[in-house]
Amino acid sequence: MNADNLASNKALEWPGYSSSAKTAEELIETNALLTWASQRFADLFRDLPVICFCYDQDGCVYEWNRACEQETGFTGDQVVQQRIWETFFRPEDKERLQSITNDVFNGKTFTGLELEMVRFGGAAFPVLNNTYPLRHQDGTVVGVISANVNIEDRVHAESALRVSEERLRLAVEIAQLGTWQWDLKTNVISWSEIDARLMGFPPGRLCVPSELFLSRIHPDDRARVESSMRYARETGSVYEREFRIVRPDGTIRWAIVHGTFVLNELDQPTKIIGTTLDITDRKEGEDRLQRAQDALEARVQQRTRELAHANEALHEEITVRRAAEEDIRMYGEVVRNMPLGVVVYHLEDDQDDYSLKITLYNSAVENRGVIGAKRGIGCYVRDVYPPSTVDQLAHRVAEVVRTGEPDSVEQADCDENGALRRVLSIQIFPLPNRRACVVVDDITEKRRSIHELQRAHAQNAQILGSIGSILICVDEKYVVTSWNTMASHTFGTSATDTVGRKLTDTAIQWDWEPVMMALYECNNTNLPVRLEDLRYTSIDCKECFLGLTINPLKDVNEKQSGFLLLATDITKRRVLESQLAQSQKLESIGNLAAGIAHEINTPIQYVGDNTRFLNDAFLDLHKVVKTCKDIVEATEKHDSVNEIVKQLRSALEEADVDYLTEEIPSAINQSLEGVERVAHIVRAMKEFSHPGQEEMTSVDLNRAIDSTITVARNEWKYVADIHTDFEEDLPAVPCYPSSFNQVILNMIINAAHAISDVVAGSNSKGTISVSTRRAGGMAEITISDTGTGIPADILGRIYDPFFTTKPVGRGTGQGLSISHTVIVEKHQGTIDVDTKVGSGTTFTIRLPLHRKST
Numbered sequence: 001m002n003a004d005n006l007a008s009n010k011a012l013e014w015p016g017y018s019s020s021a022k023t024a025e026e027l028i029e030t031n032a033l034l035t036w037a038s039q040r041f042a043d044l045f046r047d048l049p050v051i052c053f054c055y056d057q058d059g060c061v062y063e064w065n066r067a068c069e070q071e072t073g074f075t076g077d078q079v080v081q082q083r084i085w086e087t088f089f090r091p092e093d094k095e096r097l098q099s100i101t102n103d104v105f106n107g108k109t110f111t112g113l114e115l116e117m118v119r120f121g122g123a124a125f126p127v128l129n130n131t132y133p134l135r136h137q138d139g140t141v142v143g144v145i146s147a148n149v150n151i152e153d154r155v156h157a158e159s160a161l162r163v164s165e166e167r168l169r170l171a172v173e174i175a176q177l178g179t180w181q182w183d184l185k186t187n188v189i190s191w192s193e194i195d196a197r198l199m200g201f202p203p204g205r206l207c208v209p210s211e212l213f214l215s216r217i218h219p220d221d222r223a224r225v226e227s228s229m230r231y232a233r234e235t236g237s238v239y240e241r242e243f244r245i246v247r248p249d250g251t252i253r254w255a256i257v258h259g260t261f262v263l264n265e266l267d268q269p270t271k272i273i274g275t276t277l278d279i280t281d282r283k284e285g286e287d288r289l290q291r292a293q294d295a296l297e298a299r300v301q302q303r304t305r306e307l308a309h310a311n312e313a314l315h316e317e318i319t320v321r322r323a324a325e326e327d328i329r330m331y332g333e334v335v336r337n338m339p340l341g342v343v344v345y346h347l348e349d350d351q352d353d354y355s356l357k358i359t360l361y362n363s364a365v366e367n368r369g370v371i372g373a374k375r376g377i378g379c380y381v382r383d384v385y386p387p388s389t390v391d392q393l394a395h396r397v398a399e400v401v402r403t404g405e406p407d408s409v410e411q412a413d414c415d416e417n418g419a420l421r422r423v424l425s426i427q428i429f430p431l432p433n434r435r436a437c438v439v440v441d442d443i444t445e446k447r448r449s450i451h452e453l454q455r456a457h458a459q460n461a462q463i464l465g466s467i468g469s470i471l472i473c474v475d476e477k478y479v480v481t482s483w484n485t486m487a488s489h490t491f492g493t494s495a496t497d498t499v500g501r502k503l504t505d506t507a508i509q510w511d512w513e514p515v516m517m518a519l520y521e522c523n524n525t526n527l528p529v530r531l532e533d534l535r536y537t538s539i540d541c542k543e544c545f546l547g548l549t550i551n552p553l554k555d556v557n558e559k560q561s562g563f564l565l566l567a568t569d570i571t572k573r574r575v576l577e578s579q580l581a582q583s584q585k586l587e588s589i590g591n592l593a594a595g596i597a598h599e600i601n602t603p604i605q606y607v608g609d610n611t612r613f614l615n616d617a618f619l620d621l622h623k624v625v626k627t628c629k630d631i632v633e634a635t636e637k638h639d640s641v642n643e644i645v646k647q648l649r650s651a652l653e654e655a656d657v658d659y660l661t662e663e664i665p666s667a668i669n670q671s672l673e674g675v676e677r678v679a680h681i682v683r684a685m686k687e688f689s690h691p692g693q694e695e696m697t698s699v700d701l702n703r704a705i706d707s708t709i710t711v712a713r714n715e716w717k718y719v720a721d722i723h724t725d726f727e728e729d730l731p732a733v734p735c736y737p738s739s740f741n742q743v744i745l746n747m748i749i750n751a752a753h754a755i756s757d758v759v760a761g762s763n764s765k766g767t768i769s770v771s772t773r774r775a776g777g778m779a780e781i782t783i784s785d786t787g788t789g790i791p792a793d794i795l796g797r798i799y800d801p802f803f804t805t806k807p808v809g810r811g812t813g814q815g816l817s818i819s820h821t822v823i824v825e826k827h828q829g830t831i832d833v834d835t836k837v838g839s840g841t842t843f844t845i846r847l848p849l850h851r852k853s854t
Contacts, residue, residue, distance in 0.1 A: 051117070051127065051148040054134060057105050059083035059097065062143075071150060073120030084146070088117050090124065104133045105141045117148060126151050178276035182210060182259075184269055189213050195276050198255060200247030218244035218252065233261055233269055242279065254283040338362060341440035344431065345381070345397050353398040354390075356381045359435070393426075400428045400436045410443070423447045470546070470567035473553065476560060478503045478519065490569065492539035510536035510546065522550045522563060533570070544571040611672050696851060698732035699740065701772055701779060708744040709770065716752040716768060719759055720785070725771035733779045734851040735827055743819040747783045747843055750816070754787025754841065778829070778846040789837040798833070823847070 045052060045063075051071050054063035060081050069075065072088060079087055085094040093115070100110055113129040127148040134143035178198060180191035187210040196205050199216050217225055221243035232239035239259040244252050259274025344360035358379050381394050392409075400407050407428040413421045423446075427439040470490055473482035479502055483495040493507040504512065511534060518529040531548040538544050548567040555561040709722055716722060748768065755766030766786040773780050790798060799820040823829045827847050835841040 048147075051150070052145065053079075053084075053088070054143050054145050055084055055101075056143055057101060059085060059101060061087065071119070071125075072117065078120070090116060090118055100131055101144060104131055104144050107133060107141065109133065114151070115148070126155050178278075180259075180274060180276060182272040184271055187211070191276075194278075198253060198276060198278050199245060200249065200251075216245050216247070218246050220244075229259075229272075232259070236261065236263075239272070239274065253278060254280045338364060340364060343438045343440070345401075345436050345438065347398055347401040347434045347436070350402065353394040354380060354382050356394055356397055358384065364440075397428055397436050397438065400430050401434055404430045406430065412447075470565070470569075472503075472565040472567075473562060474503050474565070475562040476523075478563075480506065481562065490538070490567075508536070510534055515548070518548075518550050519563060522552055523560070526552050526560060528552070534567075544569060546570065611668055611675065696734050696736055699735050699737050701733050701740075701781065701847075702726040702728075702730060704737065704741060705744055705770060705772065705781070708741050709748065712745055712748045712752075715749050716755075719752055719756045720766040720768045722748075722768045722770065725769070727771075727773045730772055730774060730779060731849060733847050733849060735847060736822070739822045739826060743822050743845070744781075744783075746816065746819050751783060751785035751787060751841070754785055754789075757788050758786070774849070775846065777849050779849055781845040781847075782842060783845075784840060784842040786840040789839055789841055790833070790835040791837055795833070795835065 046065050048065055049067055051068045052065045053061050053068050055061045060083055061079050062081070064076075064079055068079075068088075074087060085091055085097050089097055100113075104110070110129070110131040113131070115127055115129045116124045117127050118124050128151050130147045132145045132147075133141040134145050136142045178192050178194035180189060180195050182189045188207055189210055190207050192206070193203065196203065199213070201208065214222060214226075225241055225243050228241045229239055231237070239261075240257070242254065242256045245255055246252055256277050256279050257274060259272045261269040262271045262273060264270050341364040342360070342362050343358060345356045346359050347356055349355035358377055358381070360377065381397075382390055385393060396407050396409065399405075409426050409428075411424045411426060413423070415421050421444075422442065423444045425441045425443045427441075429437045429439070431437050470487045471482065471484040472480060472487055474480050480499050483498045487498075488494050491506070491508050498506050504516075514531055514534065518531055522529045528549055528551045531546075531550070534546040534548045536544055536546055546567045547570045548565060551564040551566065552560050553562040553564055705726070706724070709724070748770075751768045755768070759766055768786075769782070769784040771782045798816050800817065820831055823831045823845055829845065829847040831846075832844045833841060834844070
């Protein structure tokens, strides 16, 4: 039975029809109209893009449309007079569908039901179902009409969004970054547990009035914070400020806050969202460093004054020659071992720049080729340097000697192809007695790094210029100057036919009024303008939507030279994709961890090397001081030198050499210990957050697990102690490093959460035990906890995607599912669980020691 027959049969029962009241002509005319209406209804029903079918009270299908056949794959012979739970739906949904059918025959209507339909072959897909009663002219329900919309794309997108949000949560927790939101209408601030702890609020206090938050800001910082917020609100810029927080117990913490205003459709700020980072440790370190520098500067000034008095006394007793020889003797070793090239010149004649004579230089100068090995002390500049550089160098050094003002210059050397071969940084400082010191540093690698950075920026600009979005450039007269491939594909016209024409003369079929108004606004404000849901007609005559941003373009003189129109087709899932894009944008913050670790690790190495150097230097200083003390004791017996000896002893006592001898090594050892601890954390973060490799590689499991434990420390340190038992000679195991690290991280976090549920509200801690060993041809990793354990009724579902017993916001049900996939499917390993409610859980992971052939 089809729609034509159904409509024709019903035509004889059209409301208001009475055979006794109609003439033969009227009856013929009425039947013709009814036939026409029936055909229109049949055409509409057949061509609807929604899956539609009709069935009776027993669930037997007697009518369906073309979309139903296309989406399900069933033909008419397979559907007619078949019950819906035997064809279109699963048999296990029979009772639910029968209940819906009975309710519909009682006059009810169902809309927005989420069901699963079945395609020919058994594959299921989700649909959004609306079910309506089909009534007789007297109001009696004679059938059911079911309309179903395929929502497979929406379900997949929602799943991707949940996974992305979980990744974002892990990145924020690892970085210890607090997040907050300030509702400007209610003046209520909502923040994370990290913010609550930083501000000194009790756990769970996640919403506070803004006045209470401002009262916690240090009184000396409060005005600056409020002023910065007003400025950011007026200019629309990002808010950033460092300030102190006074907790209720009187302790002071430092925080750095980043925030941005969220505007409504009227460009009015409605709330502020942002992040918070505790920088107290950094500030305290800076304060300690500043105090140490101040103390050192005071000692240097004191020693400088002492040396000045000593020099005045010696100046009357010794000649200038002896003073020069003494200077060379005292500073020769220091200059000789400096990594920078040092040359000292003496200007013999004020009127002659070339009367500069070399009086001192070190080996680093020879290594850089500034002075030849056979030329040096006693030579004039014209005898040492090539003619290409002697004029400029002699003039600069002579000017520094005459004026007493320092000078600097960079000298670059290129090969015959123009490639940079060497760059020297030359610093010139004035010295007493008509002398000048030239310090030479090879900065070739630094300049090459800058060049590479500039090249990288240019490459990035080229990549951004070829992104897969619509890019249109117009000049100040709205003439098209650039038209990319995506624009040609979207609007059906090539760049050749468009460039050089006015924008309004192109083949673009969009809503021109808001576009022109946005161009006018961008021209007046010189700021980007965003248009959401801009309607346009595609090349296949469909109505679609664009997200369009108009940016002002400036020339080298900062004058406006045109506009850049950047557009993206947001027709499908525009709202959901917007949320997912925002989540992915925030998620990328976590990917900066590897770069940060690398940047921190390098200077930490420098600090460690310098501290070890100071430790060795102190031993030499200790020998010198001990020798001086011996000399004092030996010469005290002679009356002719008693006065000098007394002065020397007095100086030693004033410097408190014994105290320095005792305290300096201790300070150096403590510094080295602190540097090593920081370097260990940085290395662990760098190894864990290193971008994942697509290919399998051999991995030191002990080191990988130890790095992951260090990275996840903030998850377990408050609730548990971790005990490790690693087999020292465990061989490297072939695996995917990034995926394996994620599995270990999931296991440790789950163990910490399980223990937290046990020790909550007490001062006790649980235990997490991690061990590795070789078990035949497998590497075995065991992770045990003293948590709540897993109930037997859910043990079989722990690896199901999205299954979780944790409260909303604490887990997504993806951790164990992903871990099972990584270990079993990607690594051909096994993962087993042994649990007891109230005692804890043990996961045992086994990975092959040798890669299997594929």
